[in-house]
Amino acid sequence: MNRVIVVGGGLAGLTAAAYLARGGTRVTVVEQSRELGGRARTSIEEGFSFNLGPHAVYLAGAGAAALDELGIPYEGGQPGGGSFVQHQGKLHTLPEGLVSLVSTGLFGLREKMEIASFFTGLQGVDIEPLARVRFADWLAEQMSTTGARGLVTMLARISTYTHPTSDMSAGAAIRQMQLAFQKNVRYVNGGWQTLVEALRRQVEGHGGDIVSGVSVRSLARDSALRGVVLENGETLAADAVILAGSPHMVAQLTGITHWAATRVPVHAACLDVALRHLPHPSRKAAFGLEEPLYASVHSAVANLAPEGSALIHLARYGGLQGREAGAVRLELETLLDQLQPGWRQYVVKTRFLPDLTVSNAAVLASQGGLAARPQVAVPGLQGLFLAGDWIGPEGMIADASFSSGRSAAKLILNQREQQSEAA
Numbered sequence: 001m002n003r004v005i006v007v008g009g010g011l012a013g014l015t016a017a018a019y020l021a022r023g024g025t026r027v028t029v030v031e032q033s034r035e036l037g038g039r040a041r042t043s044i045e046e047g048f049s050f051n052l053g054p055h056a057v058y059l060a061g062a063g064a065a066a067l068d069e070l071g072i073p074y075e076g077g078q079p080g081g082g083s084f085v086q087h088q089g090k091l092h093t094l095p096e097g098l099v100s101l102v103s104t105g106l107f108g109l110r111e112k113m114e115i116a117s118f119f120t121g122l123q124g125v126d127i128e129p130l131a132r133v134r135f136a137d138w139l140a141e142q143m144s145t146t147g148a149r150g151l152v153t154m155l156a157r158i159s160t161y162t163h164p165t166s167d168m169s170a171g172a173a174i175r176q177m178q179l180a181f182q183k184n185v186r187y188v189n190g191g192w193q194t195l196v197e198a199l200r201r202q203v204e205g206h207g208g209d210i211v212s213g214v215s216v217r218s219l220a221r222d223s224a225l226r227g228v229v230l231e232n233g234e235t236l237a238a239d240a241v242i243l244a245g246s247p248h249m250v251a252q253l254t255g256i257t258h259w260a261a262t263r264v265p266v267h268a269a270c271l272d273v274a275l276r277h278l279p280h281p282s283r284k285a286a287f288g289l290e291e292p293l294y295a296s297v298h299s300a301v302a303n304l305a306p307e308g309s310a311l312i313h314l315a316r317y318g319g320l321q322g323r324e325a326g327a328v329r330l331e332l333e334t335l336l337d338q339l340q341p342g343w344r345q346y347v348v349k350t351r352f353l354p355d356l357t358v359s360n361a362a363v364l365a366s367q368g369g370l371a372a373r374p375q376v377a378v379p380g381l382q383g384l385f386l387a388g389d390w391i392g393p394e395g396m397i398a399d400a401s402f403s404s405g406r407s408a409a410k411l412i413l414n415q416r417e418q419q420s421e422a423a
């Protein structure tokens with residue numbers, strides 16, 4: 001039979017399926033939603049490409065490497081310049097280089113020296129011994145000034161999407177900042193759905209099947225894994241299954257509840273704003289120093305909006321955290337008042353998504369950091385594999401989905417090769 005079923009048609013599942021199909025394996029992806037892509041979906045409304053909140057590809061990350069390996073191009077642009085820091089309620093120019101750091105009034109001399117030294121040493125930090133060290137403890141050891149700690153915390157938040165950052169694995173946070181500063185990020189023309197569609201074409205182009213709008217209800221197994229059972233009771237036979245969803249999905253389908261009980265998801269509240277005109281084109285981004293806030297004009301560098309108009313993503317890291325949705329929305333609108341005064345008269349559409357799951361699991365020091373995340377092969381369950389943004393030792397957010405999807409597929413392909421050599 002030699003069929004592999006992939007449960008979940010997000011980036012992790014589609015990446016796994018693309019590698020399997022290219023490797024000559026019969027693969028079927030089952031996605032419960034009618035739309036493929038999971039959290040990487042983009043909806044096109046009135047000519048604007050709305051990602052599900054702000055999405056950027058880390059060009060030095062595992063996702064970019066997998067896309068390159070699969071031959072999937074993704075055009076777009078890199079953000080930079082025209083950025084501000086919101087400090088004590090007011091916007092200040094973000095120092096983006098040594099010259100602007102020296103001249104900014106945002107920090108004192110000792111703070112500037114600590115910030116400069118952080119950037120000089122960042123790429124050389126050995127992250128391995130820092131896997132189980134809390135980011136807050138590492139920061140306290142490295143820096144004595146409030147301003148420098150605040151700026152580095154802000155950068156860690158932007159790079160990892162995690163808030164609060166204190167319990168994060170210092171190794172994981174630093175790795176993510178290293179990636180961000182090595183090659184920057186890219187906002188993708190047409191939105192992340194273009195990546196989803198390219199992966200879908202790879203799967204189908206190499207003979208794989210995709211079934212959407214159908215949920216997997218359980219695994220089919222007796223003494224061995226036999227496949228999956230769909231919501232309509234039909235069994236899809238397979239000798240290997242990749243579960244490419246959340247810890248809760250894994251708990252529901254396998255009965256392994258440990259991960260669902262212990263993983264701490266990363267949330268964000270997002271406001272997506274489409275404008276028919278951008279009042280201040282040179283003002284492109286703003287980040288909160290004290291408050292976990294983000295605003296960026298994604299259409300400034302990527303093709304996401306009709307000519308002359310603009311698409312802006314705003315977010316509060318951490319999501320609502322017990323606050324009223326209306327108060328958080330107001331906070332984000334106020335940040336946009338500061339970045340783009342007058343924006344309200346040009347609104348085409350706004351979309352407020354108060355509680356998105358950015359990642360299924362924060363990378364915590366207490367859980368051992370990246371290297372201690374669950375592995376793609378489920379121990380004791382022959383033929384069962386996992387993929388997703390909480391799986392495997394490499395990358396955070398979508399990089400982990402790409403990386404674990406690729407690893408699960410490679411593991412299955414290797415096993416197949418060994419079996420056929422033995423036969």
Ligand SMILES: Cc1cc2nc3c(=O)[nH]c(=O)nc-3n(C[C@H](O)[C@H](O)[C@H](O)COP(=O)(O)OP(=O)(O)OC[C@H]3O[C@@H](n4cnc5c(N)ncnc54)[C@H](O)[C@@H]3O)c2cc1C
Pocket residue numbers: 007008009010011012013030031032033036037038039040052053054055056057058063214215216217244245246249268270356357358359387388389396397398399401
């Ligand atoms: C606001 C926001 C901003 C983000 N920004 C970035 C960013 O800038 N950079 C970055 O790298 N990442 C970013 N991410 C994270 C990135 O979007 C995700 O990590 C990635 O898309 C997750 O892909 P996945 O395939 O692992 O999971 P998902 O996209 O969640 O896919 C899982 C799929 O499984 C399906 N499924 C679940 N249960 C079943 C079942 N029983 N049967 C069939 N199907 C099932 C679901 O419907 C879903 O489609 C962001 C996410 C959000 C929300």
